Amino acid sequence: MAITFDDADDRLDNTSDDPTQTTPLVLGGHDLTSVTDTVCGIVETPKPPRAWYIAITFTSVLTLVLFGMITWLIVRGVGVWGLNNPVGWGWAIVNFVFWVGIGHAGTLISAILFLLRQKWRTSINRFAEAMTIFAVICAGLFPAIHVGRIWVVYWLFPIPNYQAMWPNFRSPLLWDVFAVGTYATVSLLFWYTGMVPDIASLRDRAKSRTRQIVYGILALGWRGSHRHWHRYEKAYLLLAGLATPLVLSVHSVVSFDFAVSQVPGWHTTIFPPYFVAGAIFSGFAMVGTLMVPARAWFGLKEFVTLHHLENMNKIILATGSMVGFAYATEFFIAWYGGNPNEAFAFVNRAFGPYAWAYWIMVTCNVVTPQLFWIKKIRTTPWIMWILYVFVNIGMWFERFVITVTSLSRDFLPSSWDYYAPTTIDILTFLGSFGLFFTLVLLFIRFLPMLAMAEIKTVMPIAHVSGESSPVGDYHGDIERPTKTKGDSEETGR
Amino acid sequence: MNTRLYGYMVEFAHPDPLVEACRKVRDEGFQKWDAHTPFPVHGMDSAMGIRGTRLPWLVLGGGLSGLGLGLLMIWWMNGIDYPFVISGKPLFALESAAPVTFELTVLLSALTVFFGMWGLNGMPKLYHPLFRSERFRRVTNDRFFIVVEATDPKFHVDRTPAFLESLEGCVAIEAIEDPVDEPETAGKVG
Numbered sequence: 099m100a101i102t103f104d105d106a107d108d109r110l111d112n113t114s115d116d117p118t119q120t121t122p123l124v125l126g127g128h129d130l131t132s133v134t135d136t137v138c139g140i141v142e143t144p145k146p147p148r149a150w151y152i153a154i155t156f157t158s159v160l161t162l163v164l165f166g167m168i169t170w171l172i173v174r175g176v177g178v179w180g181l182n183n184p185v186g187w188g189w190a191i192v193n194f195v196f197w198v199g200i201g202h203a204g205t206l207i208s209a210i211l212f213l214l215r216q217k218w219r220t221s222i223n224r225f226a227e228a229m230t231i232f233a234v235i236c237a238g239l240f241p242a243i244h245v246g247r248i249w250v251v252y253w254l255f256p257i258p259n260y261q262a263m264w265p266n267f268r269s270p271l272l273w274d275v276f277a278v279g280t281y282a283t284v285s286l287l288f289w290y291t292g293m294v295p296d297i298a299s300l301r302d303r304a305k306s307r308t309r310q311i312v313y314g315i316l317a318l319g320w321r322g323s324h325r326h327w328h329r330y331e332k333a334y335l336l337l338a339g340l341a342t343p344l345v346l347s348v349h350s351v352v353s354f355d356f357a358v359s360q361v362p363g364w365h366t367t368i369f370p371p372y373f374v375a376g377a378i379f380s381g382f383a384m385v386g387t388l389m390v391p392a393r394a395w396f397g398l399k400e401f402v403t404l405h406h407l408e409n410m411n412k413i414i415l416a417t418g419s420m421v422g423f424a425y426a427t428e429f430f431i432a433w434y435g436g437n438p439n440e441a442f443a444f445v446n447r448a449f450g451p452y453a454w455a456y457w458i459m460v461t462c463n464v465v466t467p468q469l470f471w472i473k474k475i476r477t478t479p480w481i482m483w484i485l486y487v488f489v490n491i492g493m494w495f496e497r498f499v500i501t502v503t504s505l506s507r508d509f510l511p512s513s514w515d516y517y518a519p520t521t522i523d524i525l526t527f528l529g530s531f532g533l534f535f536t537l538v539l540l541f542i543r544f545l546p547m548l549a550m551a552e553i554k555t556v557m558p559i560a561h562v563s564g565e566s567s568p569v570g571d572y573h574g575d576i577e578r579p580t581k582t583k584g585d586s587e588e589t590g591r
Numbered sequence: 592m593n594t595r596l597y598g599y600m601v602e603f604a605h606p607d608p609l610v611e612a613c614r615k616v617r618d619e620g621f622q623k624w625d626a627h628t629p630f631p632v633h634g635m636d637s638a639m640g641i642r643g644t645r646l647p648w649l650v651l652g653g654g655l656s657g658l659g660l661g662l663l664m665i666w667w668m669n670g671i672d673y674p675f676v677i678s679g680k681p682l683f684a685l686e687s688a689a690p691v692t693f694e695l696t697v698l699l700s701a702l703t704v705f706f707g708m709w710g711l712n713g714m715p716k717l718y719h720p721l722f723r724s725e726r727f728r729r730v731t732n733d734r735f736f737i738v739v740e741a742t743d744p745k746f747h748v749d750r751t752p753a754f755l756e757s758l759e760g761c762v763a764i765e766a767i768e769d770p771v772d773e774p775e776t777a778g779k780v781g
Contacts (some may be wrong), residue, residue: 114698130629130732130733131732131733134731134732134733155694159609205776222766223690229748256664256668262672262673263673264668264669264672264673266666266669266675266677266681267668267687267688267691268669268677268684268687270690273690273691273694276690276691276694276695276698277690277694279694279698280694280695280697280698280701283698283701284697284698284701287701287702287704287705288701290710291705295629295630299629299731300732302728302729302731302732303728303731303732312713314717315715315717318709318715318716318717319714319716319717319718319719320714320731321627321722321727322627322628322629322731322736323625323626323627323712323729324625324626324627324628324631324632324635324639324641325639325712326712326714327628327631327632327635327640328631328635328636328641328644329644329646329708329711329712330631330712332644332646332647332706332708333646333705333707336647336650336700336704337701337704337705340653340697340700340701340704341701343654343697344694344695344697347690347693347694351694354690384740400757437602450707451713458696461681466765511596516639546693550631551629551631554629555630555631555633556780559605559606560606560630560632560633569601581747
């Protein structure tokens with residue numbers, strides 16, 4: 099399998115903007131059998147590409163670094179981090195918000211785009227949902243280890259303990275425990291439910307005894323019964339309906355950690371929507387960062403087409419513009435509100451000791467996504483991949499700027515201090531990438547990367563005569579003239 | 592090992608004739624039968640005469656439990672059992688209880704969806720007579736099946752397979768046998 103970013107075979111261009119044209123969601127003349135063969139083939143090949151081995155070696159080492167750093171932290175205490183007196187929240191919180199934000203794209207794709215009947219989601223939802231879960235695992239790690247005395251971390255939960263003490267439900271930090279806990283659980287249920295029919299495909303094709311048993315148990319005995327599909331589809335719709343307000347609530351609650359406090363620069367009502375937009379922005383960038391190479395390396399360009407990538411880039415453009423607008427609004431309100439502390443906090447962000455971080459943030463988050471107005475950039479994988487990396491960097495710096503600049507210059511000038519991370523901080527953060535990518539690589543190797551059963555429903559064969567047409571993107575449920583559909587089917591190799 | 596006839600299975604290569612065939616099987620008056628497909632085929636609910644599931648009602652119950660129990664828990668823990676004043680805030684208020692109550696509502700609803708759906712589907716069920724069929728393995732790939740069980744009151748050992756074979760678009764028919772572990776009970780008084 100060639101490992102290349104070469105776009106020669108991206109000439110299957112389905113990114114036409116002509117609204118009278120139906121856009122086929124699966125290119126390359128696939129039928130039901132070839133969809134199963136392609137997606138299961140990735141998992142069934144006896145040896146993954148050499149790049150997989152190289153990658154997982156590297157990420158496993160990074161994961162070990164993470165565990166080493168956590169052990170060191172527990173042994174020595176939070177003093178090994180660069181925290182100082184005004185800056186009591188450092189990289190641990192920055193990393194937490196960064197990772198939990200990334201998770202949001204998966205739920206947006208799987209739940210909100212499902213309710214909005216955006217059928218192009220079927221090619222990317224499985225991958226994005228997996229990414230959500232791995233990102234939330236990385237996110238959950240940081241609050242758990244930053245509590246200092248990690249052996250009493252169960253005090254966060256309403257579990258009876260020897261002090262007969264209950265947690266304080268009036269604190270946003272506790273809301274966070276419930277929001278992130280619920281989010282992790284619901285995301286896992288959603289991901290697994292969606293995957294059961296595809297695991298059954300792997301089970302039915304399994305040759306070795308081990309695979310038959312493991313996939314057999316995970317598939318729960320799925321046999322494609324339509325009486326089961328009927329409840330399954332209802333359950334999927336219900337989960338999507340539940341996950342939609344949930345995903346909006348999670349980053350809102352995360353933003354309450356800041357907004358409910360009285361620190362200048364944090365105490366603003368714009369935080370919940372601004373955090374949610376930023377979360378989706380960063381999450382789509384991370385989905386793209388993973389998906390662009392994955393579709394090239396594993397031969398999935400006919401499923402994750404340029405049209406899919408272009409749609410994702412349009413969402414990045416929209417949410418990125420919202421984030422840029424929110425930055426501007428914050429500044430305007432800081433001036434218009436007439437509160438000198440608030441005004442100082444924002445001038446300090448842009449021109450104070452952390453100006454370097456602020457301008458990295460603005461460059462990456464405000465300037466970069468605007469490039470997606472250009473169609474050429476929106477539809478060229480290697481260019482968009484570079485922009486995704488910039489967005490990832492920018493969104494990490496956004497959280498850094500919010501967390502650190504406000505704390506380091508608090509109400510009392512005599513306590514001001516400059517915060518800098520230690521090597522332990524840096525290695526812990528890099529290690530969390532190791533954990534994230536290790537989980538992604540294991541997922542690619544052992545579980546179906548694309549939602550086969552769902553992709554089959556958006557293919558022309560799923561069209562039953564007399565029923566509304568499920569073929570094509572946008573308003574796919576509206577009947578189309580058969581001629582257009584026939585034309586689009588011929589777009590192929 | 593003795594075997595017992597589980598039922599007859601017919602195979603289709605395309606969803607189109609399957610939906611039509613389902614209508615015919617439904618109109619024939621069979622009760623214990625099912626269609627098996629690699630993906631949810633649209634229009635099958637009416638073709639098979641499947642009525643709505645009660646899952647949403649269970650989920651409503653789960654959600655209301657989460658709502659009620661969440662509020663009760665917060666009120667009792669912070670307001671009654673372990674009251675402490677912080678920032679002069681009231682011991683219990685709906686506003687500060689809203690986020691956690693909301694999350695618990697969603698959590699219990701989602702758990703009900705998950706366990707309710709698999710429970711109503713009778714899963715996990717790791718063994719099923721259909722899994723004995725080599726042909727049936729393509730149900731998760733590219734083939735469509737209709738299965739009529741032998742325990743159906745309308746089932747006839749000759750007429751039913753003949754009827755199934757006559758369905759338009761049917762490409763194969765197979766009898767599904769299920770092994771019976773216990774020896775034949777000869778003198779069983781019925």
